[in-house]
Amino acid sequence: MSLLNPPQREAIRYLDGPLLVLAGAGSGKTRVITEKIAYLIESCGFNPRNIAAITFTNKAAKEMQERVNKLLAGKPAQGLTISTFHALGVRILREEAVTLGYKPNFSILDSSDCLAIVSELAGSVDKANIRKLQSLISNWKSALVSPDQARKNAQDETETLAANAFASYSGTLQAYQAVDFDDLIALPVALFENHPAVRDKWQNRLRYLLIDEYQDTNASQYRMLRLLAGPRAAFTAVGDDDQAIYGWRGADIENLRGLPRDYPNLKVIKLEQNYRSTVRILKAANALIAHNEKLFDKKLWSELGHGDPITVTVCGNSDQEAESVVMKLQAHRFEHRAAFGDYAILYRGNFQARALEQLLRNQRIPYLLSGGQSFFDKTEIKDLTSYLRLLANNDDDPAFIRAVSTPRRGVGASTLQALGSYAGERRLSLFAAAFEQGFAQRVPARQLAPLLEFCEFINRLQGRAGKEPAAQVMPDLLAAIGYEAWLFEHDEARTARIKLANVQDFCDWLGKKGAEENKTLFDLTQTIALINLLDKKDSEVDAVKLSTLHAAKGLEFKHVFLIGIEEGVLPHREAQADNRIEEERRLMYVGITRAQRSLHLSYAEKRKQGRELIACQASRFIDEMGREDLRFSGGKSETIPDKAATTDRLAALKAMLGKASPG
DNA sequence: GCACTTTATGTTTTT
């Protein structure tokens, strides 16, 4: 590993007050954070449990943890916090739940759970607008706007409707003893503001804070940071305004601008040397981002040589684009004797991965898909987690409804409706209401019996879930509900087997995690909502990485393919209207700067949109990169082989590669 | 009233 350059060293050593590090892409941002953690522990005598590093994704947290472990070889940093904002929020809330009127076993709802609640509350609103309501509510929460304030400030009908839904939504969550993702930040903020003693306790516990990707903080996260940092303001924030790509989620670049205002003694250090990419790639990235209005002036430079020209491939349609990318990748890999793991294919939307996946599978090219549907979003896993959630928190009505009806056990819509209205009148959870005499009088015995049987089953299991390890309870739970048989009854044998394997993976994960971290089933239930992928060390697997541009931030790859560089896709159609083009441009910038050695762009002249083919144009971003370093190929001038011919060529190429490089 | 089958429908990005 190379030596630290002067600004990097300064950023690591500076401890006299709040510090902002403006770190361009590939300038060693993560390295500054990890080395600073090591410096604090080894040279400054900090206790690891007094240091917290905060990231935005679990992946980034994990990678940072690994790098810190390597730096502190031999001496594991006991109690060091490296987590996402949300995971830190959960930790605070679990400890302080009672002060806020929650029980420690509160449930965490994911966005689809919340969507279902909003849609129930706003019954008459049509489907397309429900999502708008949800995102309005979420934006208010992350801006720390109360339902009352939202109602007062509502600009139009939709906002009034959403503000009203917001009020009842908050009440509903409280009744369920549940929180959503935004609450994981907003509730600790409220806690710290209303209970100075609790705030002081946490300020004293987390004595030095390091924040990664600072440009992506929203108002509530910034407030949480300020409350945690307190008057001592011992923190290092690292960010790059050119990589702010979470505006749609409430991230506000004003937080970057506001930092010098809120902390007059703020020290600012810029990292401008890029250690990642070739000059050509960097030049294109700089040319592109120059079209945005700049907040801070930064000039990235590199000493890594010119490198290959950037290629731009024009394809007839999106299927041909996928084929061309896979073919080019194979040829490139052969020519450069590179490994599969040196390649990443990046795209704007998850749907673009489909065609690629199929092709890669056909070609037996190993690949890893990151982002997209989370493991814990799969129906079979959500079925099981609903049982776990209900075990941990009897008030979790959505979990109750899902668990009681999967598998079917003679409790149907009308019974649940009766239960729901009774529970509403008596202000009880569904679970508690089921045991009441008053409810028994309202429904016929043949409806009540299966319901009570289910509730008693949950009661019996609950005793065990608190005491026995997950690995012991889960198999019994599965057997008792007959889940395996139910899967094979409902799905084709092939899908049922896949689902069953996922269920098995899930149980193994619970067992492993429970044993490793000595956690009860209850503890594990709460972390599930926040975890995206099963633990797999991506870097250790020799496979092509498929990722959305958002999920690729913070990563780097030797060779990068950026696909779908079209008007309507990147920049996205929905982003054309407002001033959101700049964010799309930053997204493109993030994509370009992931590449170390080579960069390959492509776009299709026609793309399927819904049912029909739509004509597409090259993205404006291609021209903005400056044409002199781009090399174009394909397009109308070139004859495009039909699918069968392409497949033959792929087969021939594959045979050739097979002979050339066994294994 | 319950469970299962068909039909419509809809896609940005993530914690």
Added chain:
DNA sequence: CATAAAGTGC
């Protein structure tokens, strides 16, 4: 292509 509402047998 996968999920979600409406429709049909029991």
